Amino acid sequence: MNYQQILENIYQEIQPFAGIGKQADYIPALAKVDPDQFGICINTIQGETFMLGQADTRFSIQSISKVFSLAVCLSLEGDELWKRVGKEPSGTAFNSLVQLEVEKGIPRNPFINAGAIVLADILLKHLSHPEEDFLHFIRNICGNDTINYNEEVAVSEREKGYLNAAIANLLKYHHNIENDIERVLHFYFLQCSVEMSCYDLSKAFLAFANHKQPFTFGDINLTASQVKRINAIMQTCGFYDEAGEFSYLVGLPGKSGVGGGIAAVYPLRYSVAVWSPRLNRKGNSVMGIKALELLTTQTQESIF
Template identity: 50%
Template sequence: MNLQEIVDDIASAMKPRLGEGKIADYIPELARIDAKQFGLAVTTVDGETFTAGDASVPFSIQSISKVFMLTLALGKAGESIWSRVGREPSGSAFNSIVQLEHEHGIPRNPFINAGAIVITDMVLAGHAPREAIGEFLRFMRYLADDDSITIDEKVARSEQKTGYRNVALANFMHAFGNLHHAAELVLGVYFHQCALAMSCVQLSHAGLYLANRGTNPLTGFSVVSEKRARRINALMLTCGHYDGSGDFAYRVGLPGKSGVGGGILAIAPGKASIAVWSPGLNKVGNSALGSEALEMLTQRTGWSVFGH
C-alpha cells in the first residue's frame, strides 16, 4: 500500500472543492481565515509521516484540544473523573444547555463544551490558570516532540470576547456544584487550550500515542496505559463529532475528534494517527472536506475499526 500516493490522490480530489462548507465566523478571529485550504498528514506507528496539501500550516485546533486535556485529567485524577462527567453520546448540539439542566449539571461526555469545561476545571486543581495553560502547552510540545507549538493569543482573546454561551454553561455547572473554581478562571484556561495552533503534521505526531497503545513510537515516551488509550479512543468514536458522531462512525469508522477550526484528528489503532484540516464546516460543525477525505482514506486503506 503506497500511502504517499493515497494522500496525494485525496488532496487532488479535494482541490476543485476547496472553500466548501462554512467557516466558524462566530469566533471573529477564525472568520478571517482563507477557506481555500486543505492539509492532510498520516503518521504511521512505524514513525513515517505522509503529507499532502497545507499539512504544515498551523491552524486553531479548538475542540481537538479536549482529547489531550482529557488525557491530562485522567493522569491527575484517574477514573474518579467520571463522577463529574458522563461517557454517553449527547445527541444534541455541542453547546446545549437544555441537557445540562435535565442532568443536574453533569455533562453527558468530556467532548461537548460543558464536559470539556469540567475537565479543564479538574486540570486547574492546585494551579493558577497561567500554570495550567503552561502545563497544557508543555504537554502538547512533549506529545508532538516539537517546541515550536504555541497558543494564538488573538484567537484566545476573540473567544473570550464572544464566548457567552460557554460562560453560561460554566456558571450553570457552578450552580450545581460541578465546577470547583471560579467560572472565569476555568474559562480563561479553556479558551487558551482551544486557541492552540498546530499543523496537521504536528497534530498527527501528538495523537500517535492513541494509535500505539499509549506510547509515542517517535519518542518512546509512554503517555498512558494501553487500557486508557483504548478507552479514550472509544470516547472519540462515540462522542468525538457531537451530533455527527454516529454518521462519522458509519462513514469513516475511526475514533476521531473534530474542532470548529476545521481540523479533525482520527486514530487508526495499531496503524496510524491522521490529521486533516480544511476550514469550511458542514451543518453539524465538522470539517466538510476533512470528513470526506477521511472517508476516502479508510476506503483506500481498509483501516476502519469495524474490519475490512
C-alpha cells in the same frame, strides 16, 4: 500500503467539494483565515510520515484540544474523573444547555463544551502552573517546542463566549465547578486557542494510536487500557451530533474542531490529521470528513 499515492488520489477526488460550506466566523481571528486551504498528514507507528497540501500550516485546533485535556485529566484523576463527567454520546449539539439542566450539571461526555469546561476546572485543581503545564504536555506529545497559545483568539472567544459562560454558570450552580468561573473560562478558551499543523497533530495523536508504546510525557502517564478508552470516547463522542455519521462513513476514532481540523487514529497502524476550514452544518470540516472517508475506503482499513 502506499499512503502517499492514496493521499494524492484523495486530493483529486475531494476537489468537487472545494468551496462547499463556510468557515467559522464568530471571531475575527477565525473569520480571516483563507478558507480554501487543505492539508493532511499521516504518521504510521512504523515511523513513516506522509503529507500533502498545507500540512505544515498551523491553525486553531479548538475542540481537538479536548482530547489532550482528557488525557491529562485521566492521568491525574483516573476513574474518579467519571464522577464529574459522563461518557455517553450527547445526541444533541455540542453547546446544548438542555441536557445539562436535565442531568443536574453532569455533562454527558468530555468532548461537549460543558464537559471540557469541567475538565479545565479539574486541571486547575491539580496543576501548579496550569497554562504552562498544559502547553508543556502538548509540546511533549507532538515533539514541537514552538507550539503555543494564540492569546488574541482566546480573548476574542471569551468576549463572544456568552453560551459557554452560560454553561459554566449552570455547572457552578450544580456544584460541578470548583474554581472561579472566569478563571476556568480563561483557561478553557486558552486551550482551544492552541495552534498546530496537521503534522503536529498527527504526531501528537500517534501516542493514542500506538498504545503498545508507553504513554509517558513528563508527569503525564496513561496505561494502554486508558489510551484505548480515550479512543473509545473519541469514537462515540468525537463529532457532536454527527458522531454516528462519522463512525459510519469513516470508521475511525477521531475529534474535530471548529477551526476545520480533524485528528483520527487507526489503533496500532497510524494517526492522521486533516485540515480545511469550510464546515458543514454540524460544524465539521467538509473536505476533512470526505478525505477521511476516502482514506478508509481506499485502504479498506477501518476499525470495523
